[in-house]
Amino acid sequence: MIAIVLVVALRYGRHVSMVVDSPDREVFLLKVLGAALLVAGLASALQVSAAVGAFLLGIAIPGSTAHNATRLLEPLRDLFAAVFFVVFGLNTDPRAIPPVLGWAIVLAGPTSLTKLATGWWAARRQGIGKLGRARAGAALIARGEFSIVIAGLAVSYAAVPAELSALATAYVLIMAILGPIAAKFVEPVAKALQVRRTAAQPSPIVGQ
Numbered sequence: 001m002i003a004i005v006l007v008v009a010l011r012y013g014r015h016v017s018m019v020v021d022s023p024d025r026e027v028f029l030l031k032v033l034g035a036a037l038l039v040a041g042l043a044s045a046l047q048v049s050a051a052v053g054a055f056l057l058g059i060a061i062p063g064s065t066a067h068n069a070t071r072l073l074e075p076l077r078d079l080f081a082a083v084f085f086v087v088f089g090l091n092t093d094p095r096a097i098p099p100v101l102g103w104a105i106v107l108a109g110p111t112s113l114t115k116l117a118t119g120w121w122a123a124r125r126q127g128i129g130k131l132g133r134a135r136a137g138a139a140l141i142a143r144g145e146f147s148i149v150i151a152g153l154a155v156s157y158a159a160v161p162a163e164l165s166a167l168a169t170a171y172v173l174i175m176a177i178l179g180p181i182a183a184k185f186v187e188p189v190a191k192a193l194q195v196r197r198t199a200a201q202p203s204p205i206v207g208q
Helices: 003-012 013-020 025-045 052-058 063-090 094-125 132-141 143-155 162-201
Strands: none
Touching: 013 063, 025 052, 025 063, 052 132, 052 162, 063 162, 094 132, 132 162
16 A cells, blocks of 8 residues: 555646546545545555555655645644544553653663764754753753654554553653753753863963
């Protein structure tokens, strides 16, 4: 199914846009939602995740139609994202978090370092200074909501134990706490390290 959708997107994307597109906003919205439900239903019938099917539909709609659909669906995207997290929280027992808190802390350590490294590397590629690189890395630490999305999908399909939802919740909460702390202290720490490195360098000898 994935291969079919990719072929359709590459070779017949213009025809998909003609079917979905409409000058009327209400009709356009209904067409996009109807197509999403249709593809998601077909994906479920083929034992594929409905979310994957809807994602592939988004890939198949190209150009200005995709841009217009993105603007039109943004409010619904934010609404349904909030509802998803509410449902995930309702299905998570707070008493299940303390037993997995240690593992969540173990995961938070290396992932925080990799996020700092990723932000540093990406900012350096753009020619940003060291302080800006540190801020970019710190800004990534708090971003962990996608872990809940993956955990929620896995638990809903009974592919993993339900304890994974508690682990993902504890992990995201820890990262949400670490993120603002890192953003507050990363710049002073980076400045202090820069001053120490400058002071450690030997001063040039006058007259040579």
